Amino acid sequence: xxxxxxxxxxxxxxxxxxxxxxxxxxxxxxxxxxxxxxxxxxxxxxxxxxxxxxxxxxxxxxxxxxxxxxxxxxxxxxxxxxxxxxxxxxxxxxxxxxxxxxxxxxxxxxxxxxxxxxxxxxxxxxxxxxxxxxxxxxxxxxxxxxxxxxxxxxxxxxxxxxxxxxxxxxxxxxxxxxxxxxxxxxxxxxxxxxxxxxxxxxxxxxxxxxxxxxxxxxxxxxxxxxxxxxxxxxxxxxxxxxxxxxxxxxxxxxxxxxxxxxxxxxxxxxxxxxxxx
Amino acid sequence: xxxxxxxxxxxxxxxxxxxxxxxxxxxxxxxxxxxxxxxxxxxxxxxxxxxxxxxxxxxxxxxxxxxxxxxxxxxxxxxxxxxxxxxxxxxxxxxxxxxxxxxxxxxxxxxxxxxxxxxxxxxxxxxxxxxxxxxxxxxxxxxxxxxxxxxxxxxxxxxxxxxxxxxxxxxxxxxxxxxxxxxxxxxxxxxxxxxxxxxxxxxxxxxxxxxxxxxxxxxxxxxxxxxxxxxxxxxxxxxxxxxxxxxxxxxxxxxxxxxxxxx
Numbered sequence: 001x002x003x004x005x006x007x008x009x010x011x012x013x014x015x016x017x018x019x020x021x022x023x024x025x026x027x028x029x030x031x032x033x034x035x036x037x038x039x040x041x042x043x044x045x046x047x048x049x050x051x052x053x054x055x056x057x058x059x060x061x062x063x064x065x066x067x068x069x070x071x072x073x074x075x076x077x078x079x080x081x082x083x084x085x086x087x088x089x090x091x092x093x094x095x096x097x098x099x100x101x102x103x104x105x106x107x108x109x110x111x112x113x114x115x116x117x118x119x120x121x122x123x124x125x126x127x128x129x130x131x132x133x134x135x136x137x138x139x140x141x142x143x144x145x146x147x148x149x150x151x152x153x154x155x156x157x158x159x160x161x162x163x164x165x166x167x168x169x170x171x172x173x174x175x176x177x178x179x180x181x182x183x184x185x186x187x188x189x190x191x192x193x194x195x196x197x198x199x200x201x202x203x204x205x206x207x208x209x210x211x212x213x214x215x216x217x218x219x220x221x222x223x224x225x226x227x228x229x230x231x232x233x234x235x236x237x238x239x240x241x242x243x244x245x246x247x248x249x250x251x252x253x254x255x256x257x258x259x260x261x262x263x264x265x266x267x268x269x270x271x272x273x274x275x276x277x
Numbered sequence: 278x279x280x281x282x283x284x285x286x287x288x289x290x291x292x293x294x295x296x297x298x299x300x301x302x303x304x305x306x307x308x309x310x311x312x313x314x315x316x317x318x319x320x321x322x323x324x325x326x327x328x329x330x331x332x333x334x335x336x337x338x339x340x341x342x343x344x345x346x347x348x349x350x351x352x353x354x355x356x357x358x359x360x361x362x363x364x365x366x367x368x369x370x371x372x373x374x375x376x377x378x379x380x381x382x383x384x385x386x387x388x389x390x391x392x393x394x395x396x397x398x399x400x401x402x403x404x405x406x407x408x409x410x411x412x413x414x415x416x417x418x419x420x421x422x423x424x425x426x427x428x429x430x431x432x433x434x435x436x437x438x439x440x441x442x443x444x445x446x447x448x449x450x451x452x453x454x455x456x457x458x459x460x461x462x463x464x465x466x467x468x469x470x471x472x473x474x475x476x477x478x479x480x481x482x483x484x485x486x487x488x489x490x491x492x493x494x495x496x497x498x499x500x501x502x503x504x505x506x507x508x509x510x511x512x513x514x515x516x517x518x519x520x521x522x523x524x525x526x527x528x529x530x531x532x533x534x535x536x537x538x539x540x
Contacts, residue, residue, distance in 0.1 A: 168371035172436065174335055176385045177358030190375040 014265020093153025123148025201263020
């Protein structure tokens with residue numbers, strides 16, 4: 001485990017990703033202490049340019065709200081949605097994939113056709129439809145994003161389970177008299193997990209983007225600041241004050257980049273370990 | 278007079294593939310004596326392993342079974358794990374790589390003997406000591422990849438006998454191991470079966486091993502039972518031509534050399 005961590009830290013992708021993610025998490029965690037006031041409250045003159053006022057380093061938007069406060073509080077929404085959507089997607093996906101792969105036959109066919117049905121609809125459209133029907137709030141958005149993301153883990157888990165269920169230790173578990181459901185979740189699922197976990201970074205990154213796009217379309221939670229809603233807000237004054245869209249845009253780019261690089265570093269470190277065995 | 282643990286009468290196992298029925302076992306009559314050691318020998322595809330799976334009730338759902346297996350030596354229908362333990366060929370794949378040895382060995386005991394955590398742990402410790410794993414205390418928390426092939430097979434045997442089954446089935450349990458480890462595992466099986474009064478069915482293509490460990494030998498070929506009898510008799514005076522040719526193919530130091538030694 002320690003060697004694994006070392007190898008991860010030595011890979012440039014992993015290191016850069018880790019630093020970016022650490023900055024983001026720090027921003028999200030420190031936001032309520034650095035800016036205890038509601039980031040949606042008005043703090044000064046509207047449209048102060050960045051780096052002109054020392055107390056408002058990134059300036060203010062059209063209504064005179066602090067852009068830096070918005071940026072830091074916005075990191076919370078992005079990370080929350082990213083992490084929870086990925087958790088829900090992986091949990092649901094691996095359970096469905098394991099059941100399908102282990103049970104086989106009709107159950108497998110039925111479950112995989114459901115997966116196909118979800119897969120043919122683009123993830124963003126699915127999220128859009130779901131949120132516009134149920135109304136925007138953070139849990140709904142998490143669920144909506146997971147709705148389009150669980151099929152990947154499900155297909156991957158099923159493929160892994162199909163090969164794992166033929167191994168001798170599954171036969172041995174059967175010979176001991178274990179119940180099939182117990183074998184599926186205790187013996188098979190943990191072995192099917194590593195490749196599925198490699199998908200997590202991709203899911204987190206796309207979840208962050210989908211959440212931002214939903215907020216951009218005014219379908220985000222209206223009571224919290226998100227980067228998507230900040231970009232949408234800045235769009236109206238794009239020519240006179242482009243920084244209002246550029247600043248949260250940078251936040252998004254760095255988040256997605258950080259998550260991708262972090263995942264890349266993990267996969268690299270894992271591949272090393274597998275290659276050595 | 279020995280008692281009988283299991284009687285197989287007219288046992289057939291077949292698979293239906295594209296309309297055609299293929300037999301993996303055809304019309305087998307066989308008795309397994311309580312405390313006896315039955316070796317099942319034959320070439321690959323002769324139905325040896327199917328017999329083991331049928332005994333343990335582990336046949337895949339698409340297999341159709343005809344004939345009867347009765348258990349006069351048991352007063353109930355056998356439960357996999359409780360009454361029958363099974364050891365597989367490749368110890369590299371018969372242990373789950375993500376569960377600790379302690380969890381895997383105590384599984385059968387927890388399930389069938391309804392032991393609590395602490396007693397199950399103690400039981401696992403005793404079992405590991407019985408199969409002579411060095412430092413059993415440390416082994417409980419270790420994972421399969423930390424052991425050698427021979428040690429893993431010992432652990433797999435410990436898993437199989439955790440609930441003190443009446444019948445132990447070893448399916449090619451020594452074929453994946455080198456000669457020295459093979460001898461150790463054979464000796465271990467011998468000791469365990471003797472001490473616990475278990476019946477042993479072991480499936481092998483190694484005639485020398487069968488001669489060493491078994492008191493009865495059954496010879497299979499093309500899904501049918503060719504010949505069965507006391508080990509000494511089958512080996513010394515085989516009644517069937519096939520058995521004779523099988524014994525003749527056995528390779529040892531007296532076998533004719535296939536290449537000349539270079540000077």
